[in-house]
Amino acid sequence: MSSAQRYFRITLLRSAIGLPGRTSRILAALGLHNKRLRTVYHPVSPDVAGQIFAVKELVDVQEVDQALTQQELRELRRPDKGWYVERRAAEGRSG
Amino acid sequence: MLTKSLKRALLDSRWPMPPTFLLPWAAGLTTVSHSTAASNLPPPLVSGVSNISRQREALQQDQRAPPRASSGPLASLPELPAANATSSPPALSQSVRELLPVLQAQGPHYIVAHLYDRPYLLTQGDTLRLPFHMKDVEPGDILRLDRASIIGSRDYTLKAATAPPALNQSTGKVSYVDDRLFVCRAVVMGVESDPLHVEEKTKRRQRKVKRVKSKHRHTILRIKEVRVRGLEEVE
Numbered sequence: 001m002s003s004a005q006r007y008f009r010i011t012l013l014r015s016a017i018g019l020p021g022r023t024s025r026i027l028a029a030l031g032l033h034n035k036r037l038r039t040v041y042h043p044v045s046p047d048v049a050g051q052i053f054a055v056k057e058l059v060d061v062q063e064v065d066q067a068l069t070q071q072e073l074r075e076l077r078r079p080d081k082g083w084y085v086e087r088r089a090a091e092g093r094s095g
Numbered sequence: 096m097l098t099k100s101l102k103r104a105l106l107d108s109r110w111p112m113p114p115t116f117l118l119p120w121a122a123g124l125t126t127v128s129h130s131t132a133a134s135n136l137p138p139p140l141v142s143g144v145s146n147i148s149r150q151r152e153a154l155q156q157d158q159r160a161p162p163r164a165s166s167g168p169l170a171s172l173p174e175l176p177a178a179n180a181t182s183s184p185p186a187l188s189q190s191v192r193e194l195l196p197v198l199q200a201q202g203p204h205y206i207v208a209h210l211y212d213r214p215y216l217l218t219q220g221d222t223l224r225l226p227f228h229m230k231d232v233e234p235g236d237i238l239r240l241d242r243a244s245i246i247g248s249r250d251y252t253l254k255a256a257t258a259p260p261a262l263n264q265s266t267g268k269v270s271y272v273d274d275r276l277f278v279c280r281a282v283v284m285g286v287e288s289d290p291l292h293v294e295e296k297t298k299r300r301q302r303k304v305k306r307v308k309s310k311h312r313h314t315i316l317r318i319k320e321v322r323v324r325g326l327e328e329v330e
């Protein structure tokens with residue numbers, strides 16, 4: 001069975017503020033040009049591995065089987081509602 | 096409301112291990128290089144069989160929750176088989192077994208209920224003015240609040256076990272108490288609105304003034320019941 005495409009799950013943990021411009025440009029190339037704790041998915045390849053190696057002190061990397069889109073990641077962050085309607089007023093009282 | 100459990104179900108599906116590592120996303124994050132260990136892998140989204148628990152008792156980690164309808168952005172994911180609804184409810188930990196009757200006996204109780212992950216410290220008889228307008232409810236509807244992080248009485252407190260924060264990354268995730276242990280009901284009293292507020296937006300030496308109106312609404316709830324269940328009811 002051929003191996004499925006593996007992905008790097010890259011999370012920005014530390015900012016590139018104060019670091020040479022090259023570093024923040026590499027983060028931008030990876031898609032991590034916004035904020036800490038954002039995550040992106042990239043297919044495993046030597047190119048991406050080299051980019052990660054250049055910013056290895058700033059990111060956390062995991063290897064996973066499936067890449068999530070930004071919309072899916074956002075849905076995962078959505079909180080639980082915390083409430084549900086048990087009885088509607090329109091149903092009236094029982095008994 | 097129900098899609099969240101589905102997403103968690105998808106997350107948890109592949110891993111038979113206890114879901115410690117699943118909560119929260121930041122768990123296990125590190126700048127130290129490490130080999131890919133099973134515990135560090137975030138659960139991928141695949142066609143799931145079992146479901147994740149969002150709440151953990153003191154020592155137990157478990158899976159529960161019945162299947163939910165799929166919707167939203169995750170509808171394009173591989174179609175779920177019927178979720179495993181026959182999984183038994185998680186067992187209570189020893190400390191819960193011992194002290195739940197004691198907690199129950201000592202009324203009145205307070206609860207820290209979470210609506211959209213925001214905590215509200217409540218007890219029976221409180222009037223709660225929410226910072227948002229709750230849609231699709233009418234005055235007189237009875238609501239059941241099912242997410243709580245703390246339930247307590249004067250001398251006893253029941254909390255959910257939390258995963259240790261990894262690498263000083265506090266993501267603000269809350270862990271919830273098992274919702275079989277308590278009952279919290281509220282009735283919708285009505286909706287209040289703020290006075291009309293006009294925000295003026297302008298710059299210096301600029302005559303044009305943009306005026307933006309806002310009139311926020313707030314749903315008012317009255318907490319009718321905060322009750323701790325006994326062990327017989329729970330099991």
